[in-house]
Amino acid sequence: MDSTILQFVNLTLGYDRHPAVHHLDYAIRAGALVAVVGPNGAGKSTLLKGTVGSLTPLGGEIRLTGIEVSDIAYLPQQSEIDQGFPISVFDMVAMGLWRKTRAFRRFGREGYRKIGEALDTVGLSGFEKRPIGTLSGGQMQRALFARLLLQDARLILLDEPFTSIDSATVRDLKGLIRRWHEERRTVVAVLHDLDQVRTEFPETLLLAREQIAAGPTEHVLSPANLDQARRLTEAFDEGAAVCER
Template identity: 55%
Template structure:
């Protein structure tokens, strides 16, 4: 790693299905920090992540990247677009993370194959390379997708509800991977619903209720007053409907 990576948001407004979902958001995601994005359902959390990777256009404002390029941002959506009925092996899924290095027709040499195996070992799946993804549990599949992120070697990693329907052991082991990313100076942003996890495992939090409620260190951002304000704003959506 060289210069610290940052993603800077300047008065960002983004819509989803023609409805404003994130309003006038400014702040900085910093390298070497784990940031939890939290808020009520419909608060714009997933929309924000999609805008950061260029999947949704900006209505207003801009996104500034410091110390990283757009191709160095890795994204794991809430429901990964992986057809688990397709006959593909675990190795092949993880190797997809090499796409930026190899292009469409590049060859996976011995060194890169070793990286795939090492990534699987890191997420607790040694020897799983030849297994078909159709035989994996939900937790095992999520580990495979984390392994794919590992070999992308991205400087910023965006995760949308990465622990949904995942067993406790898998959660602990994937959190360990995220802590490793933090120690390596990467930007790690995760949409969460678990307040306890955010408070114990993350450094910073962004609390959204379509508009920003608070952004900063976890304890202050997720304080009682801010959470109450987010709920009040969320209830206001229903009153306005």
């Protein structure tokens, strides 16, 4: 059997002592393709932020096996990218090679080839010299996927990668996710479109602050489970007592 690459152990993540993810226990196998599903405010993005270490757990822990936090490729929902920054598509995508080039090394012939390949894979050949400020939303998302591709990571976290993107782009990017899965990489994606989850993702974690269900997608996305998830109250209870669990 495959070994576990990412494990949440009694994990509580949150803001201002209020939990957004509450006592989560879940293990993700190396090579798994997992969708994280749940209503708004269910703690999906928070879970990914905690995994890449930009949020410190309020309790429990996140165990990575065989990789470091810096080996994770992460596509945030709202990136901090400055769209007006004077930089070309090529230079932006090339940042994905950081693990190889670090601060000083040249890209080398191999690097240039890989960058070209990545741009080709996402359908952005010919865009190399374009300033990123001139890209459309979908083209920008393609460029970000090219950068993820170059990161060559064993664990890839995607936070709502298909939001506000046309169907052709979604189809291409889903193809990329399938390719990562075939290459035995672990992909964890936060998604809202349940049809997409049913067709593309064998495994699902249904979250509503607490874990509602997890496992094979068709079992997890049952009407009863979804109904239970929907009943989550989004607002924090200001008068909540300290959790004793």
